[in-house]
Every structure is written in C-alpha cells, then in structure tokens.
Amino acid sequence: MLKENVPQDVGLAGPLREVVYAVGKDGEYETVASYGWDSKTVALNQAWDLILKELAVIKTRVTAGELSPLAWHMTRHQMQPALLAKYVGINRWRVRRHLKAGPFRRLKPSVLARYADAFGIPVVDLMTIPDAPDLEFTTNRNGHANSL
Amino acid sequence: MQIPFEHRQSAHCETGVAANLLSHYGLDINEAMAFGIGSGLFFGYLPFIRLNHLPLTTYRITTGGIMKRLTKRLGVKLNMTQFRNPRKAMAALDRKLDEGVPVGCQTGGYWLPYFPQAYRFHFNMHNLVVIGRDGDDYQISDPIFETTVTCHRRDLMKARFAKGAMAPKGKMYFVESMPTAADIPRAIKRGMREVGRTMTKAPVALIGVKGIRKLARQVEIWPDKFGAEKALLYLGQVIRMQEEIGTGGAGFRFIYAAFLQQAANVMGMPRLKALSDEMTAIGDRWRMFAVSGARNCKGRARAEDSYPAMAAILRECADREASLYRELLAIAH
Numbered sequence: 001m002l003k004e005n006v007p008q009d010v011g012l013a014g015p016l017r018e019v020v021y022a023v024g025k026d027g028e029y030e031t032v033a034s035y036g037w038d039s040k041t042v043a044l045n046q047a048w049d050l051i052l053k054e055l056a057v058i059k060t061r062v063t064a065g066e067l068s069p070l071a072w073h074m075t076r077h078q079m080q081p082a083l084l085a086k087y088v089g090i091n092r093w094r095v096r097r098h099l100k101a102g103p104f105r106r107l108k109p110s111v112l113a114r115y116a117d118a119f120g121i122p123v124v125d126l127m128t129i130p131d132a133p134d135l136e137f138t139t140n141r142n143g144h145a146n147s148l
Numbered sequence: 149m150q151i152p153f154e155h156r157q158s159a160h161c162e163t164g165v166a167a168n169l170l171s172h173y174g175l176d177i178n179e180a181m182a183f184g185i186g187s188g189l190f191f192g193y194l195p196f197i198r199l200n201h202l203p204l205t206t207y208r209i210t211t212g213g214i215m216k217r218l219t220k221r222l223g224v225k226l227n228m229t230q231f232r233n234p235r236k237a238m239a240a241l242d243r244k245l246d247e248g249v250p251v252g253c254q255t256g257g258y259w260l261p262y263f264p265q266a267y268r269f270h271f272n273m274h275n276l277v278v279i280g281r282d283g284d285d286y287q288i289s290d291p292i293f294e295t296t297v298t299c300h301r302r303d304l305m306k307a308r309f310a311k312g313a314m315a316p317k318g319k320m321y322f323v324e325s326m327p328t329a330a331d332i333p334r335a336i337k338r339g340m341r342e343v344g345r346t347m348t349k350a351p352v353a354l355i356g357v358k359g360i361r362k363l364a365r366q367v368e369i370w371p372d373k374f375g376a377e378k379a380l381l382y383l384g385q386v387i388r389m390q391e392e393i394g395t396g397g398a399g400f401r402f403i404y405a406a407f408l409q410q411a412a413n414v415m416g417m418p419r420l421k422a423l424s425d426e427m428t429a430i431g432d433r434w435r436m437f438a439v440s441g442a443r444n445c446k447g448r449a450r451a452e453d454s455y456p457a458m459a460a461i462l463r464e465c466a467d468r469e470a471s472l473y474r475e476l477l478a479i480a481h
Contacts, residue, residue, distance in 0.1 A: 001397060001432060012266030017294060018393050019159040021180070021402035023428060029180065029406035031159070033294065039435075039442035043387040044266060046380070046445055047200065078258075078270055086311035120259075120306075135265060 003032055011036015012044055048135065051078065055133050062129055068104030072129045073119055087118040150280030153250050155289040155296050159396030159403060162214050163188060164291025165252050165275040170224065172250055173326045179291075184407030185221055185335045186214030187342040189400055192355045193363040202385040205363060207399030209346075211273035211314070212254075217342070221335040223327030230317040234309050237318035238301065241278060244322055250289075251278045254319040256310020262290070262297040267393060272314045278304075292393060336411050337480040343404075344477035348470060357470045364462035371455055379455070383441045391438055398438075401431035419479055423472055430468050437461045 003022040011018075017033035024030045055075055061067040074084050081099070085092035090111070097103045098115075109123070116123040153172055158164025158179040167182040183189070188208050195203035208214075219226050231237035244251045257263055257274035280287035284301040299307075308318045347356040354362055363386070370379035390399040397403075405427035412420035440453040440461070 001402060001428070001435065013264040013393075016264055018292060019157050019396060021159060021396040021406050029402075029409050029424075031157070031179075033157070037391065039387065039438045040391040042442040042445050043384040043391070043438075046384040047388060048266070050200070050381075083270065083312045086315075 003030060006032045006034050007037040008034060009036045009038045009041065011041055012048075051075070052133065052135065059129060062101070065101050068099055068101045069127060069129045070104055070115060071099040073115075073121070073126060074099070076133055076135075077119055084115075084118065088114045090114070149245065149282070150287050151245070151248055151250050153277065153279040153289055155279075156291070157294050158291040160188075160208075160394040160400075161275045161291050162211060162273075163403075165277055166215050166218055168277060168289060168291060169250065169252060169323060170222070170326075173323050175222065175224070175326060175330060177332075178410075180403050180406035181336075181410055182218055183214065183400070183403050184411060185332075185339040186216075186218035187339045187346075188214045189343045189404045190346065190355075191357070191359045191399075193359045193366070194354060195366075199385065202382055205386050205389045207390060207395060207401075215275075217339070218335075221338050222330045222332075224323060224330075225325040226321045227324040228319065228321040230319045232317070234305050234318065237308060237320070238305055241320055242281065244320075245278060245281050249322050252276070252321045253278055253304075253308055254316035255304070255307035256312075256316060257307070259303060259307040259310060260290075260299060261303050262293070262299060270310070270312055272310050272312060272316055274307075333415050336415065340411070340476050340480035344473040344480065347473045348477070357466050357473070360462055360466035360469065364459040364466065367462065368455055368459040380445050383458075384445050387438045387441045387445075390434060398431035398434040401427055401434055405431060417479065419475070423475060423479075426468065426472055430465055430472070433461055433465050433468075437465070 001020070001022045003024045006020050006022045013036065017035055019031045020034045021029055022032045055072065058067060058072050058075055062069055062072055074081070079087075081092050081095045085095045088095070098107065112123050112126060116126045119126070154168065156164070156168055156171075156178075158167065160179065160183070163179045163182045163186065166186070167177055167179045170177055170182070177185075190207060190209040192206045193203070194206065197204040215226070218224075229240065231240070241251055241253070253276055254272070255274050255276060256270065256272045258268050258270045260274070276288050276290040278286050279289050279296065285298045286301065286304050287296055288299050289296050308316055308320075310316060350356040350358065353359070367383070370382050373379075374382065391397070395403075405424045408420050408424035408427055412418060412424060437458055440449075440458050443449050443453045
C-alpha cells in the first residue's frame with residue numbers, strides 16, 4: 001500500500017488514529033497514522049450490531065419479568081455466565097440462576113455489591129436497565145482530519 | 149515520578165512494547181524489526197476456537213511468542229513475574245517504578261478506561277509499559293495510542309487481573325540485562341527461518357499456506373452451508389481479524405514487508421528488497437479481499453465480489469506467499 005492510499009475514513013474510534021504501514025514516495029516503508037477504513041468499520045459494526053440486537057431481545061425479556069437486569073448488564077459487558085462467575089467468585093450455575101428475575105430479586109446486598117463491582121457500576125444501576133445502552137461511538141474527528 | 153521514556157506509537161501492542169523497551173536500553177530497533185526477529189507472521193484458520201461463536205482466523209503467532217523469541221534471539225534477559233494477590237502485584241510495580249525501571253504489563257484491554265468503546269473487547273493479552281506514577285495515577289506508554297496516557301490505580305489493577313481465557317494474572321516484566329553486542333543479522337536469519345518453516349511446512353492443514361487454502365475453500369462453501377446471512381457473519385469475522393487494530397494493515401503483511409526492507413539494508417541483500425516488494429503486493433491483495441468482503445456485508449456486492457471470486461484472491465495470496473517463503477528459506481538457510 002502506498003502512503004497516499006492509506007484510508008482516512010471515519011472510524012469508530014473517533015479522533016484516535018492508529019498506525020498503518022505504507023510505502024512512502026522514496027519507496028521506503030513508513031508508519032502512517034490513520035483514522036479508519038470503511039471496510040474495517042463495516043466489519044466492526046457488524047459485531048456491535050449483534051451485541052445491540054441481543055441487548056434489545058434481553059430488554060424485552062427483562063420487562064416481561066422473565067430475566068433479571070443482571071442478564072442485561074452481563075451482555076452489555078460482553079460476558080457469558082462463565083466469565084462473570086470468575087469475576088465475582090461465584091459458581092457459574094449460581095450466576096446462571098441469578099439471571100432469572102425471581103432469584104435475582106431475593107439476592108443479598110453483599111452479593112449484589114459483588115456483581116456491581118465487577119461491572120464497575122453502583123448497585124442502584126444494577127437493579128435497573130437503562131433506556132439505551134451507553135454504547136455510543138464518537139465518529140467526529142479533530143479539525144486536522146482529511147475532508148471526507 | 150516519571151521515567152524518561154521515548155513513546156513511539158506502533159501498530160501492534162506486543163511488538164511496540166518490545167521495541168520501545170529495548171530502545172530505552174540502547175538497542176535501537178523498531179517495531180517491524182522486532183516483529184521480524186520475533187517471527188510474528190503467521191496464518192491459522194482455527195474453526196474449533198470460537199470467538200463470538202464464529203471461527204477464529206489469526207494472522208500472527210500466539211501472543212507472548214514474539215516477545216519470547218525476540219529477547220531470546222537478541223540475548224536480552226527479561227524478568228517476568230505473575231501474582232496471585234492484586235495488592236502485592238501493584239506494590240511490586242511501584243517498587244520497580246521507584247527504582248526508575250520501566251515495567252511492561254500484560255492487561256485485559258476491556259478495563260482500560262482510556263480505550264475507545266469500539267475497541268473494548270475481552271482481550272487479555274494487551275501489553276503496555278508503565279513509565280511513572282503520581283499518587284494513584286499511573287503514566288502509561290500504551291503503544292497503540294499516539295501519546296502517553298494516564299490510568300487510575302483501581303483501573304490498572306482490574307486490567308492486570310482480568311479474568312477469562314489467557315488471564316494475565318498480574319504479569320509484569322522488565323529488562324534485567326542487555327547483551328553486550330547483539331548479533332542482529334543472525335537474529336534476523338533465525339526469525340526468517342522460523343516464519344518460512346511454519347508457513348510452508350506445518351504438518352496441519354489449518355496452519356500456514358495450507359491454512360489460507362483451507363480458508364479459501366471454506367469461504368466458497370459458506371453461503372451454501374450456512375445460508376447468506378450467517379455466511380456474512382463468518383466473512384465479517386475474517387475481515388475483523390485481518391484488519392483489526394494492531395495488524396498494521398493486511399493482517400501483518402505490511403509490517404512484515406517493512407521488516408524485509410530493513411533486513412535487506414542491514415544484511416546488504418537486495419534479494420530481500422525484492423521479497424519486500426512482493427510481500428507488499430500480496431498485502432494489497434489481502435486488502436482487496438477485505439474490500440470485497442465488506443461490500444458483501446454492506447449488501448453492495450458487485451459482480452467481482454462473489455464468494456468464488458474472494459476465494460480466488462485467497463488462493464492467489466496462498467500461492468504467492470508460498471513461493472515467497474520458499475525463497476526466504478533459501479536466503480536464510
């Protein structure tokens with residue numbers, strides 16, 4: 001890839017640039033900072049869309065009183081019961097049980113605190129689910145970016 | 149307290165940390181050189197390892213492997229420790245920083261607050277160098293960022309003790325001793341030999357050039373096997389792995405081409421320059437594959453973006469890489 005062909009598309013990381021290797025005018029390799037590349041962003045978006053879709057499904061099941069908010073927060077943090085179990089030090093079958101609305105409602109404050117701590121959120125936030133997941137990507141860029 | 153440490157942004161965390169650390173101790177090598185000597189280049193199509201329920205393709209050797217090979221081949225001695233107790237791990241880090249020693253840490257990228265949300269996945273092999281501390285704020289040279297960053301003690305501790313596959317367990321490392329005189333040409337040859345061998349002579353059909361051909365065959369049959377929608381997910385995953393942050397473009401092929409170019413100068417071997425050009429051209433084909441794949445994912449596929457056409461690009465990459473590695477082996481015997 002030539003240096004002048006290094007894509008400077010709007011990436012999901014917003015103003016952050018990453019290094020790409022490209023050949024300069026003199027034929028020597030250089031590191032070039034790039035904002036992003038559409039082809040890659042399409043693929044990345046695909047992965048995030050899957051997560052967002054799953055969250056929407058879980059949300060309806062939480063409001064229906066079937067699943068607990070914990071299920072939503074676990075998915076929000078891209079975890080499976082096995083991984084969450086390791087973070088909180090609770091057996092994974094117990095974690096699976098806590099994903100249901102009823103058993104979750106009866107949890108002791110100390111157990112709730114462990115879950116909240118694992119996600120880095122206050123306990124009150126763990127008891128509810130937000131209207132929209134805080135998974136927004138800045139796609140605006142610095143002033144010195146290439147024009148689109 | 150901050151250690152004077154030259155932060156150079158890199159494509160990839162492991163090679164970036166390695167190059168920056170060694171340069172700090174006076175062995176002037178850059179990322180591409182570290183990648184080449186450490187034999188980073190690889191290909192593996194590993195359908196039995198699943199990421200988000202999709203098969204894993206990898207363009208680099210196992211994490212940690214580059215650092216290990218690089219330091220061994222240059223005669224650098226690294227002190228590496230893991231911990232059970234997070235507080236002890238932080239105390240050990242603080243002690244080294246007080247001595248003025250930059251310390252490399254393996255972390256889980258998900259918990260680093262300075263990471264943009266889009267990059268936050270549970271990936272436990274993210275390397276960075278801690279270069280100073282001001283109370284609870286740690287100064288960090290994270291090679292994939294343009295400048296140094298700060299991170300609170302609480303977050304760094306959590307990242308160092310991320311759980312799950314390949315958990316870092318607080319792993320930290322620092323340079324214990326440097327070689328009196330590193331034999332760079334010899335290290336380069338050893339690095340090349342290993343890449344040539346694993347890519348052409350791996351006994352498994354999923355690894356190296358054979359793995360690329362295997363992937364080509366799979367790409368062809370995905371739409372029939374899984375249906376159009378799922379095939380796109382599989383395809384998207386391959387593109388992600390290839391162009392993800394840290395690859396320097398085209399699944400590390402461009403970094404390797406940069407290494408071959410430098411090696412040509414260091415060893416005075418114009419043949420390596422020709423190989424570098426060829427590797428660049430091969431990388432451009434990999435990028436073309438990603439473009440085609442992305443157009444499919446976006447529902448804007450043109451006639452030349454069909455699955456058989458994408459498989460043909462992969463086969464071309466496999467053929468051209470195969471002859472490149474053969475020549476590399478001949479040069480670096």
